[in-house]
């Protein structure tokens with residue numbers, strides 16, 4: 001699972017496909033909520049606020 005800013009969306013997708021060999025599902029963090037999970041405060045690859053969830 002990757003939580004990324006707009007700048008790193010493609011990088012996260014590339015890595016995901018490399019590892020899992022299947023395209024990820026993309027969600028906008030604002031439009032999803034999980035009862036037992038709170039989104040990290042920054043992107044997986046940098047310190048910007050994350051926008052997308054790649055799973």
Ligand SMILES: [Zn+2]
Nearest residue numbers: 005008043046
């Ligand atoms: Zn980033």
